[in-house]
Amino acid sequence: MRKFLLLISFLFSTTVWADVLTWDQLETANTYSLANDIEFVEGLTLKAGSLLYFNELITGEVPVMIFSFGDPNCKDASFESEMILFNPEPEDTTHNKEIGIQYSECSFDVYVEPHYYYGKSIFKN
Numbered sequence: 001m002r003k004f005l006l007l008i009s010f011l012f013s014t015t016v017w018a019d020v021l022t023w024d025q026l027e028t029a030n031t032y033s034l035a036n037d038i039e040f041v042e043g044l045t046l047k048a049g050s051l052l053y054f055n056e057l058i059t060g061e062v063p064v065m066i067f068s069f070g071d072p073n074c075k076d077a078s079f080e081s082e083m084i085l086f087n088p089e090p091e092d093t094t095h096n097k098e099i100g101i102q103y104s105e106c107s108f109d110v111y112v113e114p115h116y117y118y119g120k121s122i123f124k125n
Contacts (some may be wrong), residue, residue: 023067
């Protein structure tokens with residue numbers, strides 16, 4: 001019975017995390033939901049499940065990729081935040097995979113270092 005409960009527990013936990021996408025799985029012109037609450041110091045909190053529209057992936061000379069999303073539920077087009085740091089993989093104690101997140105004028109921008117492109121994102125389908 002104990003082995004059965006462990007198996008069910010394992011299957012449930014992998015199912016819960018299975019729908020969290022990696023950065024490379026995100027495609028422009030699609031809508032994704034946040035897997036985590038994102039809280040900005042200035043008072044805005046985007047709750048897990050909030051939908052964001054993936055506008056574009058910006059790459060260039062800066063050693064960071066910018067995933068730019070639109071917030072279709074934006075309530076204040078003048079709201080701007082400072083960049084916050086967020087670790088989508090806190091269970092990985094070997095690597096600090098922090099990403100930068102900034103919200104400005106209904107745009108939700110995520111800054112990801114290229115070597116974490118295949119790592120876990122903060123989005124679900």
